[in-house]
Amino acid sequence: MTLPQLVLAVAEADVRTLLQTLVVGLSTGSAFALVGISFVLIFRTTGIINFAQGAFAVMGGLFTVGLVDDLPTWLAATIAVVVVGLIGAVFGFIAMGFRGRTTSLASLIITLGIALLVSSLELLAFGDRPHNYPGISESSWTVWDVVINPQYALVAGVTILAALLLTLLLRKTIVGNALVACADQVRAAELVGINVRSVTMIAFAVSAALSALGWVLLTPVTSVNYDSDVAIAVNGFAAAAFGGLVSIRLAYLGGLLLGIAEQLVVVYGDRVTDQARQYELAAALIVILLLIGWRSRHEVEPA
């Protein structure tokens, strides 16, 4: 596949296919965005890059699958998100290690270790085949001949709501301010009496719940497997990197761009080579890398 061929393929495509691609890309991108925002939240409050973020997402999807046969879908999904949030808090406690003696690099290794452990446990509990569950609706809407699965709309809507709520939480509430304070000046936060470890656990809990939320909502339209976590973590990290690991808004945007780029590769790449799917992630990462290069000429404001 050469670049001119790809451009030609894109140019040939009709608008409808493009719109369809955008719809799908936006919804997977939204889930990436949630994972990206989670990376930002933990990195800002603790300086830790949490590579178990993908594991939180997978746990959310798999727990919902496990519960959905016995409970109404909304309840199963809510329980999954809350439980993953609690697991996230415990996880944060472990990842922080010993006060003053565990470096953030050591914490990063701990997160990798736990991510491996989690995916092994998931393999034992759920087996190695992909899972999914029925979404909110069997039927789809059709707008201008573009098929929109309501689940896509749900993922995109919930994501933007979650991102806005999180921004509001950080800016307007005292707990959110305390989270920002730990991120800004951890010693000063300790000196005013804030228990940094417990605030960190909140950051982990919220991050875990957000990541889980994205994948709980996306599972019906894709599927989730015990080893999906690596790809999710890579995508989420790329989205966060787009925001310099500190900006929630840019991480959100980065997630959307990634989702769209990957769908474009899948849909139009197929016309050039039948192995396009294999290059989905690689191509999207190249796009985000170029965008980060372009963006890094400007200073990123933490938000």
Next chain:
Amino acid sequence: MEVDDLVVQYGPAVAVDGVSLELAAGERVALIGPNGAGKSSLLNALCGLVKPAAGSVRIDGRNVTGQSPGAIVRLGVTQVPEGRQVFPTLPVEANLLLGAYGRDFRREPVSATIRYVRRRGQIQQRLDRVYTLLPALRELRNRPAGQTSGGEQQMVAIGRALMAEPRLLAIDELSLGLAPVVVQALSEFLLKLNADEGVAILLVEQNALLAFELCERAYVLEAGRIALEGTSAELGENERVHAAYLGGLEVEA
């Protein structure tokens, strides 16, 4: 506050080597000495930021050695850290409110937040009081603290500490990096605070002249030990102090 034979070590390096000092309610005491004498280490040990290797710290006769910074804050000792360390991305007012929130913290944030919300009215009154004491902060309340001048940031840091209603304010390097006229204003403010509100002051300072002007008594810390102590007037007359800290200002720094 009484400190008895305190030792602070970082690995094999001894930063504070058996220091004893005391501070009465409402007193103004300075701790001077060259860079690396252990002033900040001593202060951080008093405030619970580092655990002392030996010795004890007592507040109102109660042994608080090795307790968390939060526990010390609740007993009425709050530190204004070196280099101010405001929360730069948060507005000035949020910086101040976090001073009150931190005081409500014990272990976890849920009960801290409940206590904070219950005390809301009281905290608002305290905030008004701090704005009355430091009127410049009221003007700056919505500005991110990182976008204010050095002197204003020092006011934010002091205001934030005052929100915890301390009986002792431990200030690490009041004058560092600030213009003399700003330092003058801050030191007048601290004298007034001490006189009107009875807040005791422990000032760690390299600028001995300022320390003697502001405080009644002083300790001179050298190589982790108290080399001299006395009233500001006595120390100001002392030849060694004069040579090392006043005449050839910061010769050892």
